[in-house]
Amino acid sequence: MADHAASLVREQFRTAEQQRETETLGMWIFLATEVMFFGGLFVAFTVYRMYYPQAFGAGSADMNILLGSINTVVLITSSFTMALAVHSAEVGNRRLLAFLLVATMLLGCVFLGVKLTEYYQHYLDHKMPSVWFEYAGPNASKVQMFFVFYFFMTGLHALHMVVGIGVLLVILARTLARSFSAEYYTPVAMAGLYWSFVDIIWVFLFALFYLQGLHI
Amino acid sequence: MASQVLAQTATNYLTDKQGILSWLLTTDHKRIGLLYTASITGFFFVGGFFAVLMRLHLLTPRGALFGPETYNKLFTMHGIIMVWFFLIPSIPSTLGNFLIPMMIGAKDLAFPKLNLASWYVFMLGGLVTLVALVRGGVDTGWTFYTPFSTTYSTTYVVGAALGIFIAGFSSIMTGINFIATIHRMRAPGLTWFRLPIFIWSHYATSLILVLATPVLAITLLMVGVERIFQVGIFDPALGGDPVLFQHMFWFYSHPAVYVMILPAMAVVSEIIPVFSRRPMFGYTAVAYSSMAIAVVGFLVWGHHLFVAGESVYSALAFSFLSYLVAIPSAIKVFNWTATMVKGSISWDTPMLYAIGFLGLFTIGGMTGLFLAALGVDVHVTDTYFVVAHFHYIMVGGAVMAYLGGVHYWWPKITGKMYPEGLARLSALIVFLGFNLTFFPQFVLGYLGMPRRYAAYPDEFQFLHVLSTAGASILGVGYVLPLCYLIWAWKYGKDAGPNPWRATGLEWQTSSPPPAHNFDVTPIVTGPAYDFEGMKEELNLG
Numbered sequence: 001m002a003d004h005a006a007s008l009v010r011e012q013f014r015t016a017e018q019q020r021e022t023e024t025l026g027m028w029i030f031l032a033t034e035v036m037f038f039g040g041l042f043v044a045f046t047v048y049r050m051y052y053p054q055a056f057g058a059g060s061a062d063m064n065i066l067l068g069s070i071n072t073v074v075l076i077t078s079s080f081t082m083a084l085a086v087h088s089a090e091v092g093n094r095r096l097l098a099f100l101l102v103a104t105m106l107l108g109c110v111f112l113g114v115k116l117t118e119y120y121q122h123y124l125d126h127k128m129p130s131v132w133f134e135y136a137g138p139n140a141s142k143v144q145m146f147f148v149f150y151f152f153m154t155g156l157h158a159l160h161m162v163v164g165i166g167v168l169l170v171i172l173a174r175t176l177a178r179s180f181s182a183e184y185y186t187p188v189a190m191a192g193l194y195w196s197f198v199d200i201i202w203v204f205l206f207a208l209f210y211l212q213g214l215h216i
Numbered sequence: 217m218a219s220q221v222l223a224q225t226a227t228n229y230l231t232d233k234q235g236i237l238s239w240l241l242t243t244d245h246k247r248i249g250l251l252y253t254a255s256i257t258g259f260f261f262v263g264g265f266f267a268v269l270m271r272l273h274l275l276t277p278r279g280a281l282f283g284p285e286t287y288n289k290l291f292t293m294h295g296i297i298m299v300w301f302f303l304i305p306s307i308p309s310t311l312g313n314f315l316i317p318m319m320i321g322a323k324d325l326a327f328p329k330l331n332l333a334s335w336y337v338f339m340l341g342g343l344v345t346l347v348a349l350v351r352g353g354v355d356t357g358w359t360f361y362t363p364f365s366t367t368y369s370t371t372y373v374v375g376a377a378l379g380i381f382i383a384g385f386s387s388i389m390t391g392i393n394f395i396a397t398i399h400r401m402r403a404p405g406l407t408w409f410r411l412p413i414f415i416w417s418h419y420a421t422s423l424i425l426v427l428a429t430p431v432l433a434i435t436l437l438m439v440g441v442e443r444i445f446q447v448g449i450f451d452p453a454l455g456g457d458p459v460l461f462q463h464m465f466w467f468y469s470h471p472a473v474y475v476m477i478l479p480a481m482a483v484v485s486e487i488i489p490v491f492s493r494r495p496m497f498g499y500t501a502v503a504y505s506s507m508a509i510a511v512v513g514f515l516v517w518g519h520h521l522f523v524a525g526e527s528v529y530s531a532l533a534f535s536f537l538s539y540l541v542a543i544p545s546a547i548k549v550f551n552w553t554a555t556m557v558k559g560s561i562s563w564d565t566p567m568l569y570a571i572g573f574l575g576l577f578t579i580g581g582m583t584g585l586f587l588a589a590l591g592v593d594v595h596v597t598d599t600y601f602v603v604a605h606f607h608y609i610m611v612g613g614a615v616m617a618y619l620g621g622v623h624y625w626w627p628k629i630t631g632k633m634y635p636e637g638l639a640r641l642s643a644l645i646v647f648l649g650f651n652l653t654f655f656p657q658f659v660l661g662y663l664g665m666p667r668r669y670a671a672y673p674d675e676f677q678f679l680h681v682l683s684t685a686g687a688s689i690l691g692v693g694y695v696l697p698l699c700y701l702i703w704a705w706k707y708g709k710d711a712g713p714n715p716w717r718a719t720g721l722e723w724q725t726s727s728p729p730p731a732h733n734f735d736v737t738p739i740v741t742g743p744a745y746d747f748e749g750m751k752e753e754l755n756l757g
Binding site for chain 1: 323328388430433435441445446456
């Protein structure tokens with residue numbers, strides 16, 4: 001197995017450990033860029049929410065809190081299966097790794113399905129800016145802005161989910177091709193980091209869009 | 217001083233593999249650096265062409281050549297191409313790409329495929345922008361201010377923004393690659409405080425690239441969404457706030473100025489010690505000042521909004537922080553100057569460019585303080601004073617340093633010396649042409665000539681003619697190096713591994729370097745710029 005690991009060290013690296021540390025560092029920096037990418041939207045949303053608290057509260061009241069909560073549970077569960085997948089890669093359990101990757105992807109698909117159902121409901125409610133938007137109450141343009149940010153941010157998040165499922169498909173294929181071992185599983189660990197990041201973004205989106213109307 | 221191990225292999229990175237595919241599919245950081253060099257040289261002359269048209273147009277007060285709509289497109293495309301397709305990638309993607317692994321004694325960057333991908337992404341972004349340009353251009357200015365860009369402009373805003381959006385990912389890829397490489401790939405013994413300043417400055421640059429570029433990406437995406445779907449994000453008619461756009465745009469675009477100038481400082485920091493035969497004075501302060509510029513540079517964006525309706529308290533804070541960022545810049549200038557004191561100075565071409573940089577950067581930086589002062593800024597904002605100020609930084613600073621760096625490392629890149637006399641002459645032409653172009657613009661701006669106008673009052677004509685005359689001289693100064701550097705690649709004298717008797721690791725291998733840079737991984741035992749140690753070694757040897 002040691003030979004197997006040594007053959008996977010790319011020529012620019014001196015040791016397998018150097019390679020693993022470097023690749024992991026690269027992944028963390030990439031996640032930092034993602035934080036800044038979403039961060040711009042979070043800032044803009046927060047600014048407008050402060051400008052128009054009533055309108056944004058009214059928009060939030062149209063959210064389906066039940067579906068949103070279910071999705072949150074689904075996604076956090078998928079992070080759990082992903083973390084277990086990384087662990088099973090670490091201990092070299094290939095079959096369990098494959099099973100957990102499939103489970104994670106399925107949970108991701110459930111999330112996207114629920115999300116699409118919600119989008120369809122908003123469409124039926126005429127709450128889809130630029131396609132079909134009607135709002136009878138005051139501050140209609142500001143309520144519309146809430147929905148612009150809702151579709152923009154959850155849409156961008158869903159796009160990241162789709163990419164994540166694609167990444168996991170590649171990881172699954174490589175798992176079945178016996179590319180990973182207890183000595184070398186960096187790609188699994190990095191996919192896990194990405195998946196958890198996307199999950200965390202959702203937790204913030206959930207709080208911003210679904211919970212702000214609920215003043216307890 | 218590093219143990220000197222010259223490569224004995226017969227082939228180098230240029231001759232190792234042959235054929236066009238060996239270039240298009242290469243993962244060698246040196247070849248990718250050259251791909252970038254060719255690309256950005258092309259973009260530089262496209263952007264320069266727009267500048268030439270503008271300067272010709274401004275020869276007469278009513279404008280000699282174009283209508284105002286065309287003029288708007290000219291300065292927009294000049295700005296977009298020069299900022300995103302020349303200045304941002306200029307030194308990091310060419311010299312940085314070529315030199316960072318060699319300077320730290322590594323075989324390549326940490327992620328060679330990502331490096332190649334960054335070039336393709338960059339070219340794709342450039343292509344999309346050029347298509348937008350050919351199909352009719354953009355007239356918003358390179359700053360894309362809303363609501364003009366999102367609602368009123370009838371030009372190809374989305375196409376141009378998409379091109380910049382795509383190119384941004386190449387910046388991010390480069391930044392990630394550099395940070396991971398500098399952290400993890402250094403040769404044994406090469407501790408942080410033995411690194412050349414070039415590496416420190418590129419590390420600081422990369423931090424800005426990875427933290428600021430995503431904000432530009434999301435901002436342009438918001439502009440695109442607003443424009444395509446006709447919904448309110450920044451449009452005040454729909455409850456949006458155009459000033460929010462300016463905040464988000466400048467959160468990237470001010471640090472982006474440091475992406476342009478920090479690598480220029482990196483180059484100058486390598487040239488000055490070698491041609492003064494003295495180690496960098498105040499090495500630690502210079503290294504930390506790069507980091508200080510990167511950090512404080514993130515906190516000054518609001519000085520672009522002094523007249524945009526920003527609150528007076530924000531303006532005060534941003535004014536103060538803008539003064540603060542001048543301190544690390546000044547630390548560098550003083551230390552470069554102190555490095556030269558009692559040095560044994562030789563006036564080779566790279567040194568001429570470096571000294572030119574010192575003067576012009578100082579003028580650009582000092583006039584930046586005028587603009588950071590709240591009262592003065594109100595008087596000169598949106599005038600040619602601003603134009604002159606940032607051209608002193610970007611052209612007088614970044615482009616001068618880029619040219620200096622290209623001359624300094626040309627013997628390493630190609631293995632051949634360029635014609636020294638001609639090179640010194642063109643350095644002089646660039647310096648004179650630059651000052652004649654842009655110094656009159658300080659005066660014009662102070663007298664009240666607004667920027668981005670296609671016509672002007674008669675009394676400004678003399679200064680505009682001076683500026684155009686300078687631009688034509690500057691053009692000669694840029695075309696000359698293009699010709700003789702290519703000529704030298706084929707016909708120049710062999711340079712040998714270390715023509716400047718420099719200390720960096722990149723000079724310890726042959727010129728051009730072998731495909732894997734070093735035959736044996738070097739081991740570093742002393743500080744950077746150790747000319748004394750080098751002398752002793754030569755005496756012993």
